[in-house]
Amino acid sequence: MDRGSGLSRLARGVATVVLDALLPPRCVTCDEPVDRPGSLCLQCWSGLTFVTRPLCAVCGDPFETAPPGEPVCGDCLATPPPWGRGRSALRYDDASRPLVLGFKHGDRLHLASLLAGWMRAAGAELMADADVIVPVPLHRWRLLARRYNQAAVLAHALGRATGIPVSDRALQRVKRTPSQGRLTRSQRARNVQGAFRVAASRRTEVAGRRVLLVDDVLTSGATAGACARVLLRAGAEAVDLLTLARVV
Structure with a gap:
């Protein structure tokens, strides 16, 4: 020694x-x-309740019992989301909410490696196929007020742990939208229409690549769906979604 x-x-x-x-x-x-x-x-x-199998192969929503055949939920069969596979580490509920909100709004950035570790376990199959990690962006005025983008912090923690490159400037939020908190599913979808774009100078960072889209909480899927569509239009080969928590 x-x-x-x-x-x-x-x-x-x-x-x-x-x-x-x-x-x-x-x-x-x-x-x-x-x-x-x-x-x-x-x-x-x-x-804490971790999201475990059996779950929907598309959105990651857990089933109480394993369904026969292809494990896809009714919502995804009726209206398939634009991403290929979605996974989440935790159920977003009364137990996980203080932890998630403390990280999101309370400057508890030291939790990033812990939370990213849970996400790695939940999304191992997604990360094995990913070429680049892209966080869901904040609008510049919200970023200025909050001082950090929690999705980008998680994305970089995942990148450091896995060696997968992180592109945190390719996807931009160009429309300042109201908070989604009290909106219905259809209102959320309308709220984020035209809110995102891929910067022309950074299209090469996603074009032809399998993108792992990262966010903190999946609720209706409106924000993630809007981001996934923009990434696919920019030439991404595929988009998978990994979040810290999800509403069940």
């Missing part, structure tokens, strides 16, 4: 012990004491 590297690891270990003694690690959701920084307490962890 190199003496210098051994001393460096020892120094980091001592610093960690001292820091934990002065500022004990807390649960990232409820602030209860935990064993190590960036983790959840047992109660918050046990409350």
Whole structure:
């Protein structure tokens, strides 16, 4: 063992012990004491519901029991979304909401690697085929107010973990739309019409490539659908969708 590297690891270990003694690690959701920084307490962890199989092969919506034949839900059979496969790590519910919103609005960017790890597990088959990762963009005025795009933070965490390149400027939000929060499904779809484009100077970053579109929460699919259509029109070979959480 190199003496210098051994001393460096020892120094980091001592610093960690001292820091934990002065500022004990807390649960990232409820602030209860935990064993190590960036983790959840047992109660918050046990409350999370991860999206697991059986699920719809197209949108990733979980089934209570495995259906016979091709596992595609009724909504996707009736109106197929423009992306090929969709996957999500968590159900967006009362247990996961504080975690997701804390990351999205509360500057808890230190959670990115933890959350991206869950997304990697949920979307392993998608990431195996992906040539480039593209986050759903924010309009420039919303980005200025929020100071960061949570989808881009997740995309870069995924890129660092997998080596897949991230193109966070190819897809642009050119129309400032109202919040989708209180809108119906049809209103959401109308709200994002014409809201996105692929920058002409960056079409080569998506053209002919399998794109992994990344966002924080999938609700109606209107935003992801609008982004996927724009990417396909720009020449993307295929678009898959990976989100941290989804409404079930």
